[in-house]
Amino acid sequence: MMTARNRIFEIRNLAHSYNGRPVLLVDDLAFERGSITGLTGPNGSGKSTLLKLLGFALKPSQGEILFNGRVQVPYSRAVRSKVTLLTQEPYLLKRTVFDNIAYGLKIRNRSADLASHIREALDLVGLDFKEFSQRRWHELSGGEAQRVALAARLVLKPEVLLLDEPTASVDVKSAKLIRNASLQAKNTWGTTLIIASHDWHWLSEISDRQLHIFKGQVVSAGMENIIPGPWAPSDLPGLVERSLGNGAAIKAVPPPTPGMTALINIDHIHFKTCDTHDDSVDENHLTGMVTRLILERKTGDILITLSIHDIQLTFKFPSNTISNLELFPGKTITLCFSARHIEWI
């Protein structure tokens, strides 16, 4: 349970707009000290905006963010040396790798033992001190630049490390180094990690909690499936439906106002076995192909993703009961959930 004391961040009634266009709305959200939070969501959903706000690099249009129990704003001393953000497109200063990593230490007047700190940070991200420290900013590959940028954050031994898609544009090897380095920060210094990424595998493996942002709203602290429209009136009374081609459709209770987005929580989706015979009109039975099986280490559950026509749905299954189902990617199975469990945002 998250107590007031171990909340490192608390967001209250936050709303952010760019040029009057609202892009992020978070009423109430807290982050636990020393935890790892995964942040997923489609392009433009507001992940980077949330990270910039948490990094106090951007002032929210409305609302407040508490750090260690106090409201903080950009440039305030209490956050400057403690929270650091690795931006989506890392920017290196026009100087050597050494000076890039030294920058944060120098402005904190921590110039003692500079070289050994920098060597350590470069080690963490798998770059050789001798080979790289004197290179200039433009003498690096994209993946190397990304790792130098990460090293410049790690050298600060931050309390909070915010990572914005750190592995999005690097190869498998760099990605692995980056993943290990960020995990090491948590294990060595107890750094709180908040990571926006499209790397599902990674996030489900390491994070204590996953948040999904959709159209600027944090839709779940668990996991939600988004069912994109269009929704049309159904032949069945009191329901709407989303066509899946060849006659099949997802049924739902109508939204309070048209144009809203449908969500189904993964806990409400069940695997259909032969003995389930709930044929009430508002029960959805959907047959599709298994495209992904992921082990959620923290709980031991298996996350199964099913592809049905143009829609992907994910649901959970305890790993100890899954062995007798002979699940494998490519297998066709049927799942069911009630039209009443669809929520609208």
Add this chain to the structure above:
Amino acid sequence: MDFLLSGFIKAIELLISGDSYTWSAVAATLKVSSISMLLSLGAGLPCGFILGYFNFRGKRALRTVLDTLLALPTVFIGLLVYAFISSKGPMGSFNLLFTLTGIAVGQTILAFPIVAAITASIIENIDPGLKLTLISLGAGKRNTILTCLWEVRYGILAAAVTAYGRVLTEVGISMMVGGNIKWHTRTMTTAIALETGKGMFSNGIALGLILILIAFTVNLSLSFLRKK
């Protein structure tokens, strides 16, 4: 074309022999352009920074005025300065007419908008990622500004070189405000204009060569700095 070739040869002779007339024009140019560059950088860099970094009301209008000033013809600046510092003008008591200081004032007016406008647009076009990175590395407001300036140092240096090129090569202000007085306010460009008018090509070519040499040296040192 013979006169060009012989002019060229004579020019080399003049330069090597240290012809005092030629060198006095060089000295006048270097003196006056140094003063005007110091003044225009001193005023133009801060103004450009403020225009580029901060958002305030009337900023757009100021930028438009500045951009218009970029196109001021030198003869017009010459006319303006002349009117102000001639004995009947509001600043007549300073006795600046037909002095190097007078020319420097005119050249400052010429160079200021160049420095300010280019600086402003360089600052405005700083990658937003830079500021974000500095904040996320823990820089305070002062450090953010200082590092931003340091990041765009080459751009600002290029602005200074552009302004210097204009100052070095202008004729209108030097001619009108300086009066092209031999040994005194005769700069390289006014000397070239005069010598050419008199048909003395070799003197003109000699001065032209030095002008090119100065421009070359300035640009060379800039590209050297860039590499370092």
